[in-house]
Amino acid sequence: MNAVQPLVEMRNISKAFSGNRVLENVDFEVLPGEIHALMGENGAGKSTLIKILTGIYERDAGTVHVKGKEVHFSNPKEAEKAGIAVIHQELNIIPQLTVSENMFLGKELTNGFGVLKTKEMKEKTTEYMNRLGISIDPDAEAGKLSVGQQQMIEIARAVAANTEVLIMDEPTAALTDREIETLFKVINSLKSQGVGIVYISHRMEEIFEICDRISILRDGQFIGTKKIKETNFDEVVQMMVGRELGERYPDRSVNPSDERLKVEGLTSKGVFENISFSLRKGEILGVAGLMGAGRTEIMEALFGYRPKQQGKVFIDGEEVQIHNPYDAIKAGIGFVTEDRKDEGLVLGLSVRENLSLPNLKIISTNGLISAKKEHEFVQDMINKFRVKTSSQEQAVKSLSGGNQQKIVIGKWLGIRPKILILDEPTRGVDVGAKKEIYQIMNELTEQGVAIIMVSSELPEILGMSDRIMVIHEGKITAIFDRREATQEKIMQAATGGK
Structure with a gap:
């Protein structure tokens, strides 16, 4: 698997804010067609690493290669042009606009006179949704859809931009069980098309269900990468917290009274x-x-x-x-x-x-x-x-x-x-x-x-x-x-x- 050239390769990434070191010599890579979990306690440095990858922060040290070529993105637009997209926990949907208007926001299709090609945008929206195996009316008002459906608009938008690396931050936090099922089908479909997925989540059960590999950060340092098949819940927890966590839920010895x-x-x-x-x-x-x-x-x-x-x-x-x-x-x-x-x-x-x-x-x-x-x-x-x-x-x-x-x-x-x-x-x-x-x-x-x-x-x-x-x-x-x-x-x- 490692013989394949990574879509993204980050090596020895370091970053400090006001003298406070938040990342130190961190390595991370994403291969084509893999779902790679990025885990760590809150404050471990996951967000900072992703912000460096997508050009929001500048790294202090280290290298970032995309498809073998070293890059220095200065903003998320440049990262997007290189095929890297992020779906944030707080979705970037404008509720008052329709599904197709959200899909083509900032990238509207127009004719030579600047008139919107509304019909074509609706057709393309349906085409991208079909590619993901989902059905959402392009004329529906986005704000009236469920969170899961709104998320699908963002994923379809990423597919339309020919995204090769999709970063998902806590994607199931506000979804129903049925919507999670749909999301996993869509993620696996993207994986089969060669898209590399970075999956950030605290839900351990999901990581073991859908991911191929897992990389752990702790206190801004890279602890290691494991194949999901070759690790278990207890080992991952120990890598994350640096100590045995014991039982997930502490014993309750309280006897409720009046x-x-x-x-x-x-x-x-x-x-x-x-x-x-x-x-x-x-x-x-x-x-x-x-x-x-x-x-x-x-x-x-x-x-x-x-x-x-x-x-x-x-x-x-x-x-x-x-x-x-x-x-x-x-x-x-x-x-x-x-x-x-x-x-x-x-x-x-x-x-x-x-x-x-x-x-x-x-x-x-x-x-x-x-x-x-x-x-x-x-x-x-x-x-x-x-x-x-x-x-x-x-x-x-x-x-x-x-x-x-x-x-x-x-x-x-x-x-x-x-x-x-x-x-x-x-x-x-x-x-x-x-x-x-x-x-x-x-x-x-x-x-x-x-x-x-x-x-x-x-x-x-x-x-x-x-x-x-x-x-x-x-x-x-x-x-x-x-x-x-x-x-x-x-x-x-x-x-x-x-």
Whole structure:
């Protein structure tokens, strides 16, 4: 396999920002017709390496060859001309435009008078979609399509540009199981056409299902490349974190006690109805279901972020009126949202400011913020969560995804919540950071905090929950004890089976 000339060959790549070395002598290559996983903990240097390859950053040292020729791209357009395209986690789709308008954005086909060849662009869009084995109406408004379909527009756009190396960053993060299946078919089809795929993901099961080789970065250094057939989960984890991780999910020794939360008949017309469940002190209640089942919407209503028509909420036996998030926080409910960038963080503010925002009472004296109290509180959270940051003043937007997630969870701990809702708490987070988040969840439940964890990852639901509530089309279809729950039972309930 290595006798084949690589499409991309990066050797001894080094890069530093303000004296802080983020990559040191890193090697990476992509062969024609291979799916090559690039893995590492958040902050390991994966994004920086890809940005160097695509001309966003300039390398300090090392060489980049594309099809045997050394290159120095100064922007992504140059990389694209050389056949390298990136499909980012945040898709570059303009929602108001049609599928074909998005396909040819910036590359519109016109006649000699500058008039758009609309019919031809629609036909070519259909042709590219057919080449991928998918069917999407070229006249459909892109914003009304599912995330999976929007992703297919980006892939088709890459195919239209004769892309030879396609970089996919967390491509399945927001997809349903069916959409993941479609995506894998498309990826394998591109592979058979000789396209080299760089697959960046934290979902280990996917890496072992679809990839041919895997390269690992740790703390900016190249640890090694392995053929997928010749490695296993434990070895990959050890290469990523530099230590034995032990079991993926820490043991839970907590015995849930008195009822902390009781929900009766919660209803939001057309979204979910008659949601009734309870939650005990020290318990983790996992919430499973397919995308669009109403899991997040139920949590938003519980937190006062979404209006409800009916339903009662009791905390520690007393009914509480929750009309908005302020009421929820006052009642002792914290909510870590699914979308950390848009809803969980103020990206332009520092680590200190983000952690302090919901905790002003704790860090204030007589209504004035105490710099000493604030510094101690923020430092305590940074230490507790092992946040990798240069200082309290570092902008949150410059942290890795895993460290951003730790900040989102950490900022709620100051209110000392009775109930903590975690919506997809480890999405886009590496295995090492996941384990740390699971341990923090365990510590919180030992202190009596009751946790509701919404997750699309069934191994996580089974590994961390004491009980599991399954939602299908806005209704509870099952509640399992952890001892009786299996992936098959959960999926059956999630698809509407008994």
